[in-house]
Amino acid sequence: xxxxxxxxxxxxxxxxxxxxxxxxxxxxxxxxxxxxxxxxxxxxxxxxxxxxxxxxxxxxxxxxxxxxxxxxxxxx
Numbered sequence: 001x002x003x004x005x006x007x008x009x010x011x012x013x014x015x016x017x018x019x020x021x022x023x024x025x026x027x028x029x030x031x032x033x034x035x036x037x038x039x040x041x042x043x044x045x046x047x048x049x050x051x052x053x054x055x056x057x058x059x060x061x062x063x064x065x066x067x068x069x070x071x072x073x074x075x076x
Contacts, residue, residue, distance in 0.1 A: 005064070010071035012064065021050055030067045032060070039063035043070070 002024050003014040011029040015021065021031045021042055031042040031050075038056030041063055045051065057063035 007068050007071045012067045012071065014060070014064075022048065030070060032063050032067055034060070041066055041070075 001016060002019065005012040005014070011025070012032060013021075013025050013029050014032045015024060015034070017033065017035050019033070021033070021044065025031050025042075025044045027044055027046045027048065029044045031044065033040045033042065035056060038058045039060050039062070040052060040056045042050050042052045053066075057066060
């Protein structure tokens with residue numbers, strides 16, 4: 001189930017495994033995706049490109065804090 005958290009004008013979109021980032025996120029959004037080995041963090045660029053961190057976080061809480069820290073830098 002998709003959950004959206006707004007932090008510093010940035011959408012942090014929490015997705016379940018198998019949900020497509022492009023289907024639920026727009027430019028400037030940060031996606032948190034649950035997977036078998038933890039929570040992965042993905043950043044959607046203005047052109048729709050997706051950049052990701054190399055390793056997943058072990059918990060949703062850690063991934064969310066990292067996403068909020070990244071949102072501090074924000075976009076427009």
